[in-house]
Amino acid sequence: MDQFLQQLVNGISLGSIYALIALGYTMVYGIIKLINFAHGDIYMIGAYIGFAVTTYAKLGFVPALIISMVLCAILGIIIEKVAYKPLRNSSRIAVLITAIGMSLLLEYIMMFFVGAGVRSFPKVLSDSLFYISNITIKMQQIYIVITTVVLMVILQFIVNKTKIGKAMRAVSTDKDAAQLMGIKVDNTISFTFAIGSALAGAAGVLVGIYYNSIDPLMGMMPGLKAFVAAVFGGIGNIPGAMIGGLVIGLLETFVSGYGNSMYRDAAVFAFLIIILIIKPSGLLGKNTKEKV
Amino acid sequence: MRKSVIKMIAVILILSMLVGCGNKGSNTGNENEIRIGLNYELSGNVASYGQQSVDGIMMAFDEINANGGINGKQIVPVKIDNKSEAGEATSVATRLMTQENVVACLGPATSGDFMATIPVAMQNSIPVISSSATADYGVTVDNNGKVNDFVFRTCYTDAFQGVTLANFAINNLNATKAVIIQDNSSDYGKGLGENFTKTFKEAGGEIVALEGYVAKDKDFNAILTNIKGEDFDVIFIPGYYEEAGLIIKQARDLDIDAPILGADGFGAPELTTLAGAENLTNVYFSNHYSSLGEDPQVTEFVQAFKGKYNGNEPSAFNALGYDLGYFIADAIERADSTDPLKIKDALKATKDFDGVTGNVTVGDDHNAVKSAFVVELENGVQVSSVQVDPQ
Numbered sequence: 001m002d003q004f005l006q007q008l009v010n011g012i013s014l015g016s017i018y019a020l021i022a023l024g025y026t027m028v029y030g031i032i033k034l035i036n037f038a039h040g041d042i043y044m045i046g047a048y049i050g051f052a053v054t055t056y057a058k059l060g061f062v063p064a065l066i067i068s069m070v071l072c073a074i075l076g077i078i079i080e081k082v083a084y085k086p087l088r089n090s091s092r093i094a095v096l097i098t099a100i101g102m103s104l105l106l107e108y109i110m111m112f113f114v115g116a117g118v119r120s121f122p123k124v125l126s127d128s129l130f131y132i133s134n135i136t137i138k139m140q141q142i143y144i145v146i147t148t149v150v151l152m153v154i155l156q157f158i159v160n161k162t163k164i165g166k167a168m169r170a171v172s173t174d175k176d177a178a179q180l181m182g183i184k185v186d187n188t189i190s191f192t193f194a195i196g197s198a199l200a201g202a203a204g205v206l207v208g209i210y211y212n213s214i215d216p217l218m219g220m221m222p223g224l225k226a227f228v229a230a231v232f233g234g235i236g237n238i239p240g241a242m243i244g245g246l247v248i249g250l251l252e253t254f255v256s257g258y259g260n261s262m263y264r265d266a267a268v269f270a271f272l273i274i275i276l277i278i279k280p281s282g283l284l285g286k287n288t289k290e291k292v
Numbered sequence: 293m294r295k296s297v298i299k300m301i302a303v304i305l306i307l308s309m310l311v312g313c314g315n316k317g318s319n320t321g322n323e324n325e326i327r328i329g330l331n332y333e334l335s336g337n338v339a340s341y342g343q344q345s346v347d348g349i350m351m352a353f354d355e356i357n358a359n360g361g362i363n364g365k366q367i368v369p370v371k372i373d374n375k376s377e378a379g380e381a382t383s384v385a386t387r388l389m390t391q392e393n394v395v396a397c398l399g400p401a402t403s404g405d406f407m408a409t410i411p412v413a414m415q416n417s418i419p420v421i422s423s424s425a426t427a428d429y430g431v432t433v434d435n436n437g438k439v440n441d442f443v444f445r446t447c448y449t450d451a452f453q454g455v456t457l458a459n460f461a462i463n464n465l466n467a468t469k470a471v472i473i474q475d476n477s478s479d480y481g482k483g484l485g486e487n488f489t490k491t492f493k494e495a496g497g498e499i500v501a502l503e504g505y506v507a508k509d510k511d512f513n514a515i516l517t518n519i520k521g522e523d524f525d526v527i528f529i530p531g532y533y534e535e536a537g538l539i540i541k542q543a544r545d546l547d548i549d550a551p552i553l554g555a556d557g558f559g560a561p562e563l564t565t566l567a568g569a570e571n572l573t574n575v576y577f578s579n580h581y582s583s584l585g586e587d588p589q590v591t592e593f594v595q596a597f598k599g600k601y602n603g604n605e606p607s608a609f610n611a612l613g614y615d616l617g618y619f620i621a622d623a624i625e626r627a628d629s630t631d632p633l634k635i636k637d638a639l640k641a642t643k644d645f646d647g648v649t650g651n652v653t654v655g656d657d658h659n660a661v662k663s664a665f666v667v668e669l670e671n672g673v674q675v676s677s678v679q680v681d682p683q
Binding site for chain 2: 007111120215254258
């Protein structure tokens with residue numbers, strides 16, 4: 001039982017990170033129907049920004065998190081303006097391939113500047129441990145879960161209660177109609193990229209601090225898994241991405257913990273295939289018919 | 293009109309390619325120098341091993357050149373990065389052998405990359421030597437049991453390391469139950485795991501759990517929580533520092549205090565930054581060299597190295613690289629020629645080459661016969677070492 005609860009703690013902290021990354025995927029998909037494969041790499045750049053801020057500027061956790069989120073948001077907007085906006089009326093496959101190209105570009109630009117080796121974060125969060133009966137909980141795990149929950153509450157607030165959130169929902173429902181109602185579609189799309197990228201940046205900093213190891217290719221695997229999480233939750237659906245992230249985190253942890261650690265990644269992607277067969281629209285996704 | 297322009301461009305491009313080919317082999321060098329290729333991991337995920345080896349080699353070459361070179365000829369190292377990729381290692385080897393006209397190639401540092409250069413070496417009849425490719429199969433001896441004539445190494449094999457570590461766990465740590473967490477994405481991790489298991493079981497030990505991970509994994513909490521419930525005396529991690537550092541940190545965070553055992557993949561300064569110095573206590577790993585020895589040759593090397601590289605303590609890879617530099621120079625000197633075939637014969641005949649990592653004799657299978665050291669870490673610092681000789 002203790003072991004089960006311990007694995008639950010491990011799974012939730014891992015899942016929170018996937019959920020943060022999955023949100024960016026799902027928001028961008030919701031608004032312009034683009035699977036933004038460069039998203040995992042924005043997460044990686046967020047980790048490096050956090051690394052630079054804590055190592056060279058010697059700032060603490062909260063400033064590092066905020067600076068990383070702001071810079072990632074700007075980066076997200078730039079990527080959208082430079083790479084995706086000119087292709088807005090092209091076929092979806094063209095934009096998708098551009099996204100993959102963008103992903104590789106970011107990875108290898110970083111590799112050129114910072115080298116391919118791993119770097120480790122300075123200790124900015126207490127790594128003290130505490131115990132609830134026999135379960136070990138790290139202070140950092142609490143920080144991860146709290147940060148994730150806070151960011152998600154803020155996100156829900158922005159999407160559901162603010163004017164820009166209303167604009168985002170309008171654009172995602174019908175872009176042309178929204179434009180006719182006087183909504184600035186371009187600004188709304190940029191804003192969506194900014195929020196999604198900021199969340200990825202936050203996830204990057206959290207991972208850097210928690211695992212103490214970052215490298216230019218760190219975004220690949222988590223990016224793919226967050227994508228699976230977004231699909232599982234119903235791509236385009238924000239609460240779905242949160243649930244999806246947690247489910248993938250728990251799935252991975254329990255496969256390594258009770259099954260065989262070698263089948264962990266295989267299990268995640270097998271899960272993706274099963275979802276796509278059984279419920280292609282995902283857990284909370286709406287089943288819309290493609291109009292011809 | 294347009295079509296003809298495209299045709300013209302195509303013709304020009306093809307011609308320029310041919311001209312490019314014609315330039316091949318322009319780097320013949322002159323008679324008074326010896327060109328030696330360095331094909332190393334200077335970037336990529338095992339860049340640390342490559343960079344450290346190169347630092348050691350360059351130090352040896354600088355010393356040799358300052359003392360008049362080899363038989364009056366200066367060594368010219370030709371250093372190219374293989375990005376820690378096997379495919380890149382092959383093309384670097386090809387370039388060194390066909391365009392740079394080297395007499396021998398040193399490196400790469402890891403077995404996988406080194407193996408990728410073997411076909412090129414055999415094809416061009418130019419010797420390749422690695423100071424740290426420890427894989428058991430497919431290096432100096434091919435899968436049919438035939439010795440690869442032009443392939444040498446100056447280190448022991450994983451089989452020897454695995455056996456040494458298993459014996460160390462039983463005899464020095466009094467362990468009877470072991471957990472193995474191995475890197476399943478490399479031959480290195482799997483080979484070590486197999487040999488350890490075999491010896492450990494033969495000596496009456498028991499492998500309580502065998503867990504696996506792949507390169508670039510960051511979260512080991514699930515595996516570690518799983519083994520925490522088991523009863524064991526030692527954890528063996530056959531893998532590289534990048535993941536091993538994180539496993540050690542996460543294990544200690546989960547209050548797993550058992551001794552942790554590793555192989556030469558632990559031998560990088562990054563292990564300390566990734567795991568945190570305070571977590572590196574009760575950690576043991578087999579190494580090619582120990583700076584704790586009293587041997588005057590070793591202390592002299594440590595002093596000179598610190599002088600050259602900002603007071604840094606030489607690592608095992610530095611020491612292996614340094615020995616490799618002298619090892620190839622020794623062979624070229626005995627061959628008294630820059631003919632790769634003669635150098636190969638001289639390498640083959642090496643006996644009791646005295647280096648800082650111990651005596652090297654090249655065996656019939658082109659493997660080095662030499663001793664291993666098992667080093668103990670306390671708060672990230674090496675505190676003791678035990679020498680284990682080959683049987």
